[in-house]
Amino acid sequence: MGETRKISLTVNGKSYEEEVEVRFHLADFLRQKLGLTGTHLGCEHGVCGACTILMNGKSVRSCLMLAVQADGQELTTIEGIAPSEDEMHPLQEAFRDNHGLQCGFCTPGMLTTLLEFLEDNPDPSEEEVRIAISGNLCRCTGYQGIVAAALDAAQRLRDAKGV
Amino acid sequence: MSGWKVFGSLEKRLEDPSLLRGVGRFLDDIQVSGMLHAAFVRSPHSHARILHIDSNSALTIEGVRAVYTLDDLRPYLNNKRLVVGLPSPSYKQELDRPALADKEVVYVGEPIAIVVAESRYLAEDAAAIVNIEYEILPAVSDCRLAVEKSSILAHTQSPHNILAQFDMRYGEVESTFDNASYIFKENIWQHRGGSHSIECRGAVSFYEPTEDLVTLYSSTQSAHTAKNILIDMLGFDENKVRVIIPDVGGGFGPKLVFYQEDVSVVLAAMILGKPVKWVEDRREHFISTTQERDQFWEVEIAVDGEGQILGLRGSMVHDHGAYTARGINLAFNSALIVSLPYKVPCYFLEVLLAVTNKVPVTPVRGAGHPQGIFVMERLLDRVARELGIDRAEIRRKNLIKSDQMPFKKELETRGGSPVILDSGDYLSCMEQALEKVGYRDFSVRKEKALKEGKYVGLGFANYVKGTGRGPFETVKVKVGTSGKILVYSGAAAMGQSTRTMLSQIVADFLGGDVENINVITGDSSAVPIGIGGSASRQTVTAGSSALLAAKEVRNKLLKVAATLLEVSEEDLEINGRQINVKGVNEIKMDIGEVAHAVAGTPGYALPPGFEPGMESTKNFIVDDLTFVNGTVAVEV
Structure with missing residues (x-):
């Protein structure tokens, strides 16, 4: 050593x-x-x-x-990321509902990247989401589900804050 | 059956919660007590003779346990080569990979020695100072040059660089081309590519003396193939080797292959008596995981003045790489698929597979099919341009129409079954794609973009591809005495929701509760034989077996429950874990209790007329492929 x-x-x-x-x-x-x-x-x-x-x-x-x-x-x-054992974060829920993952190997990086991004930009456009995850490679999904999940999560987070 | 229908209704994937919480179990997540770590010494040369390997300095690093070359592994090997090639009469030579390089390296990245140490960091330190003396030999990297008689040899012991040769033909090619109004020729060079699953390959192996069992965890697409090769190479009895596939971070074809690293890790673990892990890094993936696509096509298309296809002919040289890691299937698929969506009255393609000093080639996302499709579509674009016909129009003229189906192509699959396009509406599929991509107004957008100094292009392609490759995938469905439903299969999951798919199919027959179903895939001990994940096959093969097995278990559950409850089986239904008389919730049994009744008690008879056990194992057998179609359109 x-x-x-x-x-x-x-x-x-x-x-x-x-x-x-x-x-x-x-x-x-x-x-x-x-x-x-x-x-x-x-x-x-x-x-x-x-x-x-x-x-x-x-x-x-x-x-x-x-x-x-x-x-x-x-x-x-x-x-x-998840608030508890029984509950997932809205971003995680959105990934599940929008087929934002297949093999799940890129998922940890997608989630952490988007967590920061949605904090900075709570109401992003599709293009902004695509730019935000441009440093995260996914070989399974073709990104469509991930982008949809990010936009859905943004909506859920805004709804939760009552914005 | 009750009103619910799980299969076909949108279900949340069962795989997701653990993956989204970061508690999946991928290969590199496996920790075994006392585990050592491996790194490989790889060839920096595309072709060289190994004169001498000196691992003395490497072994002086504290924490380094061993450096093994093929000579060290040889005493444990029943067969020192990895025999994996799919059968074909077209082979001109056998080029199976050795477990580790044997005197001659034939591609950059070929593993020569395995270094085992207390950490991966130390193993890499040591691998870097294993000193190998080489005599560098001339290499051949262009498949076109490789097939020439005077070519440099990729392997010094081979008579030539031709791995295999075959042709595909039907119809009157010569006379058609002699009389055609127009003939257009294209030379098409398709370059190489890798699969690049985000998770690289990996292996963890350990030997358990109490059970005399070798276990290999591998990020492979086929546990049973890996097991069979290990049995062949190590000369072990079938019950002494177990291969388990953990979560796999994408397969895409190359993980279907059994590699030198897999067998080396197993042997290192056996020799050292310690668990050994190896995880490929991205650089290694670039140079040692199999790749795909180098092909050179010289093709001609014959058409009449209206753009109707009369025939297609030509030749193709396929770069096979340095060894046979899968077979001739890529070149075969490319040749077979070229004409599929279209009416092509005659066809001739001469195919040569060239051995080169490059990474071996195996299926990568499409297994040769995309290459053949690309060739056809390029030829049609050429005809359209030459004859001044719209690109969509030329395809409309030549696509096989739905009222012409079933349409029998004068071709055969690699297993000899006929190519019958039984149904589909290729034309409407293409029209929908063109509508969605805005093909009609493309020229307007193009002109507008050009004025802004931007170039835009629009391309589209039609394809027809065989899927659901057989011959089978075993599924065993069992109701345990615990009431849990267990589904075992030789199928392998690497991100395509295999667990969700099998659960949905089984749930429809056995209570509708996917949460009460455990799916065990990718474990060679789960079912005796298996094939694994490739060729868009698992829902067709494993899914159909699961359906048959679940149906049989359902029938037996109801029959046994009817006997025990003394009611008619037609009156019973299964809801979740409960079997009850329809509409009468008081007359019920847990499915675990029913399973218990046929699980056997020493000295007591089974319920009359029943075989023991609440399980069924099925093999849905399919030889024919199902041909699916699609249109891809993109504006860039």
């Missing part, structure tokens, strides 16, 4: 303190050390977007960051 360093961070509201090899990338840390395997690795060079997570509410590629760079930060992964 190479050089290690101790980091502390919050993931999905839970605090962790871990000794980590300095060369470990963040996605491997989340998956292997914390057992949060919902974050997927599709390319490990920042192209496919499957490993996207939220750091302090902003989307980052967890394959392009070292775990040590997340020291002191607050992270959200796909496991932390």
Whole structure:
């Protein structure tokens, strides 16, 4: 094992303190050390977007960051999106209702990317949604269902806020 | 049966909740205690002789457990090659992949050695310093050059670079072309592509001495194929190998293939007595996962002055890559499909499969079919342009019309069954697509865009493709004594909602509650034989078997329940887990209780006239393909 360093961070509201090899990338840390395997690795060079997570509410590629760079930060992964065991987030519901996924491998990155996007832009156009997910590759759906799900989720979130 | 109908009504996918919550179980999510990690040393050369492999420095890295080459694996191999090719009389040579490279590497990315270490990081460190001395050999990368007599050989031990040769023909080709008003010729080069499922390939294997059982988790599209190849290569008894497919992040064809890495990971786990995991990275996927599409076509179309097709002829060279990882099926599919939607009175295509120093070629999303369709559509566009006929009009003239069906093509599938286009309305399909894409007003948009300095184009294509490839897919439907319905199949799921599909079909016969159904696919221990996911086949084959099996289980459930409740079976219905007399909720039984009655108690007789068990295993057998059609239109 190479050089290690101790980091502390919050993931999905839970605090962790871990000794980590300095060369470990963040996605491997989340998956292997914390057992949060919902974050997927599709390319490990920042192209496919499957490993996207939220750091302090902003989307980052967890394959392009070292775990040590997340020291002191607050992270959200796909496991932390649903409000409870029995309930899903409106974005997750919308994905299910609009066939926004098939194999589900790109889904963690789609959800985290869109979570941030819909926060910034609660009433997006179809084109804006397409631009927002342009850094996330899906090989199954042809994106139609994903775009429909994003627009549907935006509506649901607006309705919930009474906007 | 009751009023509900699950199949055909919109159901939410059963697969989604775990995938949306990030608790699916993909290959790389599997953790086994004491697991080691593998990386592969791959050829950086497209063609070279391996003179010497030195793994001494690699082995000095702390945490590195082993570096194995083919020589190390050889003692454990019953057959050192992966025999996977589909049968065909057209082969001119056999080129099965070795478990790891054997003295000569024939494509960039070919695995030479497996490195096993305590982490993937360490395995990659070590793989980078395995020192291999090569004698670089000349390589052939262009399939057109490969088939020439004087070509460089892709394998030094081969007599030539021709893997297979066949032709397809019907009708009076010579005389038709001799007398045709117009003949147009096209040379069409179709380039290579990869599948790029977002999840790369992977394997986890471990050996359990207590059971003397080798388990392989693989992101494959066919558990049973993988198992059969392992049995062949390792010389194991059938009950000593189990292959399980976890959630798969897209298959698209290449995961149908059994790879060198699969058998190497299994052997490394056996030799070391430790679980071993290997997960392909994207760079490896680019150079070691099978690919598709390189084809060079020289084709001629003969037409009359009105644009009516008289015949089609030509030749095609198909780049097979360096080894046979599937067979001749791609080139065969390409050749078979060319003319399908149209009336083409005569046809001749000469096909050569060329061996090159490139990644082996296997099905990728369409298995050769898109290439053939592309050729036909390009030829029709050419005819339209040359004769000044509208592109849609030339297709209207030549499409097979619905009143001409069933239309028998003078062609046969690879299994020898006839090509019969039994139904469809190709013309109306095309008209609908053109309507939707706004074909009529395209010239207006084109002109307007041009004024704004933009170029727009509109293309469209018609296709007819065989689906539902047989011969079968086994399904076992069982009602457990717990009341749970279990559905076992050799089918494999990689994102096409297989679980939802089978649950819906079974639910229609057994209570209508999809939540009470467990579907077990992609496990070689679930049913004895299986084929797996490819060629748009699983709903046709597994779905039909599921229907037959569910029907039989339903009949037995009702018969046994009728005996136990002392009522007539016609009066019974199944609702969820409950069997009751129609409209009389008081006279009822749980389906688990009914299953229990035929599960057997030592020394006590079964209900009179019944065989033991509440289950049925069915194999819906189908040899013919179902030909579907479609039109694709796009404006760019």
